[in-house]
Amino acid sequence: MPGKPKKACIVGSGNWGSAIAKIVGYNAARLPQFDDRVSMYVYEELINGKKLTDIINETHENVKYLPGHKLPSNVVTIPDIVEAAKDADILIFVVPHQFVRTLCSTLLGKIKPTAIGLSLIKGFDQAEGGGIELISHIIKRQLQIRCAVLMGANLAGEVADEKFCETTIGCKDSRMKPILRDLIQTEYFRVVVVDDEDAVEVCGALKNIVACGAGFVDGLNLGDNTKAAVIRLGLMEMIKFVDVFYPGSKLSTFFESCGVADLITTCYGGRNRRICEAFIKTGKSIKQLEDELLNGQKLQGPYTAEEVNFMLKTRDMENKFPLFTAIFRICSGQLQGNELIDCIKNHPEHMKSKLPSRTVYSKL
Ligand SMILES: NC(=O)c1ccc[n+]([C@@H]2O[C@H](COP(=O)([O-])OP(=O)(O)OC[C@H]3O[C@@H](n4cnc5c(N)ncnc54)[C@H](O)[C@@H]3O)[C@@H](O)[C@H]2O)c1
Numbered sequence: 001m002p003g004k005p006k007k008a009c010i011v012g013s014g015n016w017g018s019a020i021a022k023i024v025g026y027n028a029a030r031l032p033q034f035d036d037r038v039s040m041y042v043y044e045e046l047i048n049g050k051k052l053t054d055i056i057n058e059t060h061e062n063v064k065y066l067p068g069h070k071l072p073s074n075v076v077t078i079p080d081i082v083e084a085a086k087d088a089d090i091l092i093f094v095v096p097h098q099f100v101r102t103l104c105s106t107l108l109g110k111i112k113p114t115a116i117g118l119s120l121i122k123g124f125d126q127a128e129g130g131g132i133e134l135i136s137h138i139i140k141r142q143l144q145i146r147c148a149v150l151m152g153a154n155l156a157g158e159v160a161d162e163k164f165c166e167t168t169i170g171c172k173d174s175r176m177k178p179i180l181r182d183l184i185q186t187e188y189f190r191v192v193v194v195d196d197e198d199a200v201e202v203c204g205a206l207k208n209i210v211a212c213g214a215g216f217v218d219g220l221n222l223g224d225n226t227k228a229a230v231i232r233l234g235l236m237e238m239i240k241f242v243d244v245f246y247p248g249s250k251l252s253t254f255f256e257s258c259g260v261a262d263l264i265t266t267c268y269g270g271r272n273r274r275i276c277e278a279f280i281k282t283g284k285s286i287k288q289l290e291d292e293l294l295n296g297q298k299l300q301g302p303y304t305a306e307e308v309n310f311m312l313k314t315r316d317m318e319n320k321f322p323l324f325t326a327i328f329r330i331c332s333g334q335l336q337g338n339e340l341i342d343c344i345k346n347h348p349e350h351m352k353s354k355l356p357s358r359t360v361y362s363k364l
């Protein structure tokens with residue numbers, strides 16, 4: 001016997017939150033296993049004196065974070081997180097990572113104990129005893145629910161335009177896999193589900209650091225070859241990071257959309273790249289540029305670089321990740337942008353071939 005249709009709630013309504021609401025609303029309306037009505041938690045703000053929740057419910061458009069795209073009418077916005085989430089069977093977390101802990105504290109004990117989570121949030125948070133904590137782990141621990149992740153080469157505007165792309169769901173739980181895939185997949189948004197939950201999430205967070213490096217390269221007009229080198233070295237540091245801190249993960253995960261593909265799209269079309277290019281060109285602070293250029297949208301890369309550096313420093317491992325380290329130091333003003341390449345010229349990846357030294361060579 002088919003069970004009761006499952007209710008979905010989208011926790012977040014930014015650029016990506018609104019684009020995914022379009023997909024989830026579409027699938028919820030057409031598939032019998034889901035309840036038609038999708039609730040969306042909106043952090044309330046006034047736009048020209050009118051509440052954003054009211055604007056979205058009346059016009060079906062998030063005029064601030066995803067202008068020019070209609071959301072399905074079965075997506076209903078609610079400014080109270082508890083009200084939005086209380087009946088949900090599936091909670092889709094898609095807020096900037098800095099707001100997750102507070103939202104989870106508010107939701108504690110107020111959601112269905114059987115609810116499952118899906119985190120679309122790219123970023124880490126600082127762990128209480130030092131180091132970093134994955135956002136999906138915070139959700140699992142604080143709310144005592146299962147939580148999978150979705151990461152991929154998914155610039156929100158292009159997804160909302162229904163341009164073809166792929167994404168990766170990292171999910172170990174075989175009962176959750178088909179539910180999440182069916183809720184998210186469309187003909188233009190193709191889902192691949194893998195077991196490697198942690199590695200998928202770490203890819204989504206770390207690629208934002210590399211995007212900052214790509215932005216510096218663009219700001220310095222260093223060209224496409226240098227940018228490709230930064231992307232490659234970034235990929236190698238991402239692989240090493242997962243190898244060292246999340247042992248048992250699979251190399252194949254890096255060849256899913258969450259890995260190489262997201263790295264490429266981010267380093268060409270993302271907000272982190274854009275702001276870091278402007279950082280070099282204008283000399284303004286990253287915070288100022290975020291406020292001036294992103295109209296309320298939030299950056300993840302510079303924060304993630306700081307969190308990763310905090311962990312690497314306490315473990316005396318900064319020199320094992322020279323690109324991540326240089327990017328953090330440039331973002332925090334400890335280095336000039338044009339020192340990026342000097343910092344990575346002797347990257348460990350360049351030392352692997354172990355050719356004979358010049359002295360040995362001259363004796364051959
Ligand atoms: N935008 C993209 O293209 C994209 C694509 C894939 C993944 N992501 C990831 O999705 C996550 C969410 O990003 P986004 O692009 O949807 O958001 P965003 O940066 O567009 O928007 C910021 C959001 O934060 C909300 N907000 C502001 N203050 C708040 C508070 N105190 N409490 C709660 N919410 C508050 C705003 O209302 C807004 O909805 C991030 O981790 C991002 O890396 C983004």
Ligand SMILES: O=P(O)(O)OC[C@H](O)CO
Binds near residue numbers: 152265
């Ligand atoms: O705009 P960015 O830099 O936050 O990147 C957006 C997405 O993560 C790309 O997949």
